[in-house]
Amino acid sequence: MKNKPYPMTFNPVYKDYPWGGSRIPETFQRDVPDGIYAESWEISDHDDGMSIIANGSLKGKTIREILQESPKEIMGSTVEGTKFPLLIKLIDAKQKLSVQVHPNDETAAQFGGEAKTEMWYLLGDNPTQVYCGLNDGVTKESFRQAVADGTSGDTMRPVPVEKDSAVFVRGGRVHAIDDGCLILEIQQNSNTTYRIYDWDRMGNDGKPRELHIEQAINVINWNDHENPLVEPTVLVDTDTFQCLDVLKCEYFQLEKLTFSAPLNVPMSGKTFHALFVAEGKATIEWKGGNLSAPAGTSILVPAALPAYTLDGNATVLRTTVP
DSSP, X not given: OOXXXXXXXXXXXXXXXXXXXXXXXXXXXXXXXXXXXXXXXEEOEETTEEOEEOSSTTTTOBHHHHHHHOHHHHHOTTSOSSSOSEEEEEEEESSOOOEEEOOOHHHHHHHOSOOOOEEEEEOOSSOEEEEEEEOTTOOXXXXXXXXXXXXXXXXXXXXEEOTTOEEEEOTTOOEEEOTTEEEEEEEESOOOXXXXXXXXXXXXXXXXXXXXXXXXXXXXXXXXXXOOBOOOEEEEEOSSEEEEEEEEOSSOEEEEEEESSOEEEEOOSSOOEEEEEEEEXXXXXXXXXXXXXXXXXXXXXXXXXXXXXEEEEEEEEEEEOO
16 A cells, blocks of 8 residues: 555544434544434445545545555455445434344345344443344244234344343344444444334434335344344453453454553454444554544554554454454
8 A cells, every 4th residue: 555554543424313312422522513423434435424534644535545545455365355344333322223124145135235244232331122033933924914013023032231232133133222222333334224113203304214114024034033142252361451252253253352551462464453442541553653542432453554552441342354
């Protein structure tokens, strides 16, 4: 790449969906006007919300521009093509989200749309719940009847969650996020959502939001009854550093790093590191620079960077591709 690789931050892309609140800017002390901040797209190479670099020599360029110039240097040898494989966002559900489903790779290829497997990492201190997966015994026919009756919400499994809960949502799994959830979402790079029921809510235009019943029926996995809650595995546990393997699937891996002393992190060249500072305040240092990263900061560390150091007293959620 023409510029020496360095850890990049981005201008958040905010979405004002009607179910959102103001918890994202309030929690992470972001200087934004009053309004609805339902989602903050933190790292995104998608036409519906493109990330623009906010620091360093590449400031002002889109993530797509730098990926087209230097895909391997940014994303690593594991990722094919020039498109960033993931979309990383924050979600503030002041109200519950719609009952919905996304296609997986197979159904997207068959019926269209962008495949979307995702995971939710709960950031808020408050206990709440999500709905994820269908209850045992729900069939296509009984689900259609529930949709017609306006009771599709009752077909889903309620899952109690709290801070640090991790929920895995494969494409094809019917789900909804309940009110009170503050979430870091890691997902395939997709914005395809098939809305099944929206709790009789009006959109920002005062009209009912569009539903996609037939598209949803086509992509639902009717045999999916797996527990969506995942249990992290402890990889390292010392007085000053703990590393948890939160979730690993074919599309992404999430680790939780908690540290109170300098932590040297070597890079393999195979994958980028997408960092989100969940708590505390960190400093990221590399040969040639450093960056202060308070809670709420998202950073993309290019694969071509040989190594970096995390310092401070913080919890950082690190996303890579396996």
